Each structure stands twice: as C-alpha cells, then as structure tokens.
Amino acid sequence: xxxxxxxxxxxxxxxxxxxxxxxxxxxxxxxxxxxxxxxxxxxxxxxxxxxxxxxxxxxxxxxxxxxxxxxxxxxxxxxxxxxxxxxxxxxxxxxxxxxxxxxxxxxxxxxxxxxxxxxxxxxxxxxxxxxxxxxxxxxxxxxxxxxxxxxxxxxxxxxxxxxxxxxxxxxxxxxxxxxxxxxxxxxxxxxxxxxxxxxxxxxxxxxxxxxxxxxxxxxxxxxxxxxxxxxxxxxxxxxxxxxxxxxxxxxxxxxxxxxxxxxxxxxxxxxxxxxxxxxxxxxxxxxxxxxxxxxxxxxxxxxxxxxxxxxxxxxxxxxxxx
DNA sequence: ACACGTAGAGAACTGGT
DNA sequence: ACCAGCACTCTACGTGT
Numbered sequence: 001x002x003x004x005x006x007x008x009x010x011x012x013x014x015x016x017x018x019x020x021x022x023x024x025x026x027x028x029x030x031x032x033x034x035x036x037x038x039x040x041x042x043x044x045x046x047x048x049x050x051x052x053x054x055x056x057x058x059x060x061x062x063x064x065x066x067x068x069x070x071x072x073x074x075x076x077x078x079x080x081x082x083x084x085x086x087x088x089x090x091x092x093x094x095x096x097x098x099x100x101x102x103x104x105x106x107x108x109x110x111x112x113x114x115x116x117x118x119x120x121x122x123x124x125x126x127x128x129x130x131x132x133x134x135x136x137x138x139x140x141x142x143x144x145x146x147x148x149x150x151x152x153x154x155x156x157x158x159x160x161x162x163x164x165x166x167x168x169x170x171x172x173x174x175x176x177x178x179x180x181x182x183x184x185x186x187x188x189x190x191x192x193x194x195x196x197x198x199x200x201x202x203x204x205x206x207x208x209x210x211x212x213x214x215x216x217x218x219x220x221x222x223x224x225x226x227x228x229x230x231x232x233x234x235x236x237x238x239x240x241x242x243x244x245x246x247x248x249x250x251x252x253x254x255x256x257x258x259x260x261x262x263x264x265x266x267x268x269x270x271x272x273x274x275x276x277x278x279x280x281x282x283x284x285x286x287x288x289x290x291x292x293x294x295x296x297x298x299x300x301x302x303x304x305x306x307x308x309x310x311x312x313x314x315x316x317x318x319x320x321x322x
Numbered sequence: 323a324c325a326c327g328t329a330g331a332g333a334a335c336t337g338g339t
Numbered sequence: 340a341c342c343a344g345c346a347c348t349c350t351a352c353g354t355g356t
Contacts, residue, residue, distance in 0.1 A: 176333065189340085192334085247335090247346065270324060281349060286326065 068139035069118055117142050117156040120184075124164050127183040128175055138167035145198045154194065161186040162194030169206045211236050211245065214254035214278070221277045222269055224262065232261035238296050248288070252280045256288035260298055264305040 088096070118139050125135035141163040145151055151159050161184040168175045177188045184191070199206055212233055219229040235257040239245050245253050255278035262269045271282040278285075293299050 178333080188334095193340095249348070252348080271326090272324075282325085283327090283350085284348060287348085290326095 068136055068143050069122060113151060113156055114143060114146055117146070117151070117160045120157055120160040121164060124161065124180065124183050128164075128179060130164070130168070130173060130175070131171070134164075134167045134171045134173055137170060138163040141166055141198060141202065141204070144202055148201065150198060150201050155186075155190075157184060158186050158190045158194045159198060160184070161191045162196075162198050165191050165195040166199055166204060166206060170204075172209055208246075209250045211250040211253040211257065214251060215258065218254060218258055218274075218278055222258065222262075222274065224258070224269070225265065225267060228258075228261045228265040228267050231265055232257045235260055235292065235296065235298070239292055242295055244291065244295060249280060249284065251278050252284045252288050254278060255280050255285045256292055259285055259289050260292055260302065263302045264298065266305045 121135060121138050121142060124130075125138065138160070142151075142160055145159060145163065161180055164184070165175075165177065165180055167173075168180075177191055180186075180191055181188045198204070215229055215232050215236070219232070232254070236245070236253060239253065239257065255274050258278070259269070259271060259274050261267075262274075271285050275282045275285055293302065
C-alpha cells in the first residue's frame with residue numbers, strides 16, 4: 001500500500017531530479033539538487049522500541065493505520081466530544097472545552113482546507129463506489145497539491161474532483177468525466193483543467209496501461225494455453241513497434257491480440273466471448289484485429305491456424321462417431 | 323450462433339483563435 | 340476560455356455463413 005501510494009513522488013517536480021533524500025528525523029523527503037520538500041509529515045516505519053506484552057518478545061507498533069483520507073493522516077489527537085466528558089466534574093469539563101476551542105483555533109489554513117477537501121473526496125468516492133485505494137490515492141494527490149500551494153486561488157471542490165479523476169486513471173478505474181462531474185457538481189472542463197494542472201505540477205505521469213499486463217488475466221479467464229498467451233504478447237510487441245497502440249484502449253489491444261493469437265494457434269474463441277471477458281465490444285475487437293491483420297501481416301498465419309483448428313475438430317468428430 | 327460491416331452518437335483529447 | 344476537429348469506442352442494427 002505504502003509503496004503504491006508513494007510511487008509518484010520520488011522525482012522532483014521542480015528540477016526533474018530522481019535523487020531525493022529521506023530525512024527520517026524531520027519526516028521529509030527532499031530533492032538533493034534544489035532542496036524542494038517533496039513530502040512532509042511522513043511516518044517512521046522503523047521498529048517500535050516499546051514492548052506491551054512481556055511474553056511477546058517481538059517489537060510492535062500500535063494504533064490505526066496511517067491514511068491520507070484524514071487531514072492529520074489519522075495520527076492526530078482530537079480533544080474529546082461532549083459525550084466523552086460526561087464522567088468529569090464541571091471544572092475539568094470546562095478545561096476540556098477550552099482545549100477544544102483552542103485546538104480548532106490553532107488549526108492552520110492548510111489543515112482546514114484539507115479537512116474540507118478530503119471530506120469532499122470521501123463523498124465523491126462513496127457516491128461513485130470507488131475502491132478504497134482510489135480514494136486514498138486521490139487524497140494523497142490533493143494533500144501534496146495543497147502542501148505545494150497549488151490549491152491557492154482555486155476552488156477546493158474543483159481540485160478535489162481533479163484529484164479523483166487522476167486517481168481513477170492511475171488505478172485503471174473506468175469512470176467517465178460525466179460521472180465525476182455529476183457527483184461532484186463541477187463542470188467537465190474544470191475537472192480536466194485542474195487534473196492537468198495538478199498532474200503537471202506534481203510531475204505525475206498518468207501513463208496508458210501496457211496491454212501486455214492484461215494478457216495473463218484474460219487468458220486465464222478464457223482458459224487459453226501458454227502458447228496462445230505467448231503469441232498474443234508477441235503480437236502486442238509487434239503492434240507497439242509499429243506504433244499501432246498509441247491512443248487506443250489497452251483492453252481493446254489486448255482483446256484483439258488474444259483473438260488473433262487464438263486464431264493463429266488453432267484455439268478458437270468467439271469474439272463475443274473475448275469481448276465479454278475483456279470488457280470491450282466485439283466491434284472494437286473486429287476493427288483492431290482487422291488493422292493488426294493488415295499491418296502486421298497476420299492473414300497467412302491466421303489461415304494456417306484455421307486449418308489446424310478445422311483438422312482437430314474433424315478428428316475429434318471422427319473419434320466420437322467411431 | 324457467429325462473424326462481419328456500417329451508421330450515428332458519445333467521450334476524451336488536441337490545437338487554433 | 341471557447342470551440343471545432345479528430346480518433347476512438349460504443350450501441351444498434353442488418354446481412355451472410
């Protein structure tokens with residue numbers, strides 16, 4: 001989890017330097033070149049020195065896990081609410097009320113902003129039924145943006161919606177701008193504008209997914225042989241070399257390459273079956289396959305595969321009738 | 323049932339003004 | 340900031356095998 005959510009923050013957005021220094025005492029990650037603080041208020045994940053159980057010699061940490069979905073990352077202390085104070089006498093209660101008042105007063109502008117924005121991110125995520133990891137990533141992106149002063153002069157709701165959009169893309173969650181716009185109440189253009197701005201300033205690379213990553217999963221659902229899988233990967237590599245994959249849906253590329261590989265290896269699966277598993281339509285598979293077959297000269301291989309498929313089908317038939 | 327083709331519409335992005 | 344244009348994908352058909 002930690003490695004996932006921190007993976008985008010290791011290159012300095014200011015000078016592009018990948019060399020960063022981790023100052024554990026201050027809980028900061030700093031660029032060695034320009035000194036820019038990339039991340040602050042980090043948590044030390046080293047061993048806990050205390051022991052709470054004499055029988056247990058292993059050293060443990062305690063408390064709830066750290067989360068970016070709270071402005072203090074779930075690590076802060078909150079002075080109790082009224083119900084917690086019921087057991088105290090009047091004087092003690094008044095003391096705690098004063099503490100609470102001061103706690104809210106001393107909270108910085110950034111903390112107030114984060115509290116509002118993270119609540120908004122939580123609300124949008126919940127309405128869109130987004131996985132926890134997407135909410136966490138969006139919260140992390142917003143927190144970094146706020147720490148770098150990118151929210152200043154912008155509406156926090158707009159930046160929050162932008163963070164959600166980036167997070168969905170990073171985590172491969174197919175949510176459309178319209179859906180995010182409907183739930184957040186922010187117009188599409190503003191979401192695009194803010195997500196681009198934040199991604200650029202934080203040096204977040206929202207790269208398209210490599211279609212090869214899908215092959216194993218889809219092939220397993222389709223119960224394809226390792227030979228067909230390898231062929232599909234080869235086809236994708238060829239297509240990538242020919243520059244056929246840019247701008248296209250990686251799922252579509254994976255689907256059509258699997259379809260082609262099935263035909264070539266004589267392991268026929270229908271377009272509708274592959275479409276069902278891969279989550280793209282038959283039309284997308286057809287169009288993409290047609291382009292691949294033409295540009296990568298797969299026609300001959302496909303014909304050969306079809307012959308093998310027919311032969312094996314006939315021998316199976318004969319075996320059954322015999 | 324499956325493969326293939328087409329039309330029209332929508333979503334997302336890009337570039338020009 | 341706005342808009343037009345573009346490439347891509349989708350739905351919804353019809354047709355052929």
